[in-house]
Amino acid sequence: MAGTGLDPIDRKILAELQADGRMTNVELARRVGISAPPCLRRVRTLEEQGYIRGYHAEVDPRRLSFEVQVFAMVGLQSQAQSDLSAFEERCGKWPLVRECHMLNGEVDFILKCVAPDLSTFQDFLTSELLAAPNVGSVKTSLVIRGAKDEPGVPFEVLEERLSRSA
Amino acid sequence: MAGTGLDPIDRKILAELQADGRMTNVELARRVGISAPPCLRRVRTLEEQGYIRGYHAEVDPRRLSFEVQVFAMVGLQSQAQSDLSAFEERCGKWPLVRECHMLNGEVDFILKCVAPDLSTFQDFLTSELLAAPNVGSVKTSLVIRGAKDEPGVPFEVLEERLSRSA
């Protein structure tokens, strides 16, 4: 089932907090149409049950001199479970690697990386990523410009879906 | 220059708010070692100057029945500026497309998409993405499992960089 265990108010709360994570509880309560105490209880429950993983300020990478963003497609030599896990663990320790996803198809992993400049990334690429055990091929693509970067999930799609099945 | 115009306290503020965007101002002030009012002034300034773009609750897609995550590599037929922009604008209107980045190399764009299930994504792929004007080739890769997904920038790298150049 979709949206398991969540009523329309819960979903509205999630949508509002995804859009503005620093909204005050009273404002949130006003928007979802209930009073503050039950609203806060719902938020706490959503946090405890893992619907909300955390809250983050969205920081502009460029303003902090992270000028370079790169996607790296990584192919491993061995795809044994332990080797896949070993690579994932390694990615977890590289701060320049912000995301690591295992894929189906030709390539094993896609990595989203940031770096202050190209030479920093190249250093990382040659000294760390390509030098890591079991790494076969790496194809990198520089991000020329970002056109869309929406954090989170599209609640509009969820709501439309629920109204269909209702 | 790196970290232009930011002192160590500003950078600490950004790092803390990136890690916990709902931290109270007094707690934030305590952590960065100043009193609350100047801390709040700094936060407001960082917001106004674009260092902080916003605050978001991190919602678990799976908990909301978005089971499928896909990367799509898109090649266009024409790479004229107006055609690139037209495609970007189109991506902005597709809720399933959460990210759209223009790349160098063989492929023109990489798209990060989410969907409730595979058939929903396939519908989108055939009826929307492949049907869009000027779209040449699309290669999709399903995310088998997510291994790392850290929002934001690695402040550790920034700090190390600044201490080097000091």
Place this chain on the structure above:
DNA sequence: GCTGAAATCGCCTAACG
């Protein structure tokens, strides 16, 4: 069970030094 109302507590956020 849930929600809402009232009251307390703590934080936010001005004004000033």
Place this chain on the structure above:
DNA sequence: CGTTAGGCGATTTCAGC
């Protein structure tokens, strides 16, 4: 940047549906 101080939000308690 710090201190003070007033107003508002957060959060607990308790009553009602």
